Amino acid sequence: MKENQSSFSIKNWSINDRPREKLLSKGKEFLSDAELIAILIGSGSRNESAVELSKRILASVDNQLNELGKMNITQLSKFKGIGEAKAIGIIAAMELGRRRRGEETPDKFKIRSSKDVFELMQPRIGELPHEEFWIIYLNNSNAVLQTLQLSKGGITGTLVDVRLVLKQALELNATAMILAHNHPSGTLKASEADKDITQKIKNAAGSMDIKLLDHLIVTEKTYFSFADEGLL
Structure with missing residues (x-):
């Protein structure tokens, strides 16, 4: 019986099949998602x-890393062999990956379409469980000067202070802006409140010769563009 149980240990595998050794000898790109997670958790169960164990965790989310990144400590700890410390390790790694995708764009990154805006903002707000409202400030070549989180709200909404939007635009000498916020529900329909704040900011910015180019509603996989839909 002891021999059977010990056969589950990675230490008894061929060196070429052990995740850590495989990474060292072949490189990280040769490891599967399960093998990378196995390195994070270090060990399984008896x-x-x-x-x-990592394969089983991934199977529970249809092998989607985005879905794994949404799991909390309680959900992960339901798997035998995953305690609080291992759950925290997985969550920390998933969060680092999300932040890496959402790092500030390189200097002179230019916005050419609503898709560019989505690719810029989805890593920041597309998977959040609450609403956030962001402003993208641009120069006269539509190059990004700054992306700024203006407010953070609950599941159903967030507050926007138009004065703060314009104050930052003037400090940056921005000539254009794009608004972006997320809908945690996944709904892509613009609410009346969304339309009202868009028009309010557009009018206020226009009085200072600052253009409002678009307003995107961002979800995990897609987006709604006010400009594309003729709502600006």
Whole structure:
């Protein structure tokens, strides 16, 4: 019986099949998602290797890393072999990956379409469980000067101070702006409140010769553009 249980240990695998050794000898790109997670958690349980445990966790979210990134400590800890410390390790790694995608864009990144805005903002707000309202400030070549979180709200809404929007635009000498906020519900329909704040900011910015180019509603996988839909 002891021999059978020990066979689940990665230490008994061929060196070429062990995740850490495989990364060292072949490189990170040769590891599967499960093998990378196995390195994070370090060990499995008495009856299951770290890799098999990782495969089971991934299977529970249809092998989607985005969905894994949404799991909390309680959900992860339901898997035998995953305690609080291992759950925290997985969550921290997922968050680092999300932040890496959402790092500030390189200097002179130019906005050419609503798709560019979505690709810029989705890593920041597309998967959040609450609403956030952001402003993208641009120069006269539509190059990004700054992306700024203006407010953070609850599940159903967030507050926007038009004065803060314009104050930052003037400090940056921005000539154009794009608004962006997320809908945690996944709904792409613009609410009356969304339309009202868009018009309010457009009118206020226009009085200072600052153009409002677009307003995007961002979800995990897609977006709604006010400009594309003729609402500006």
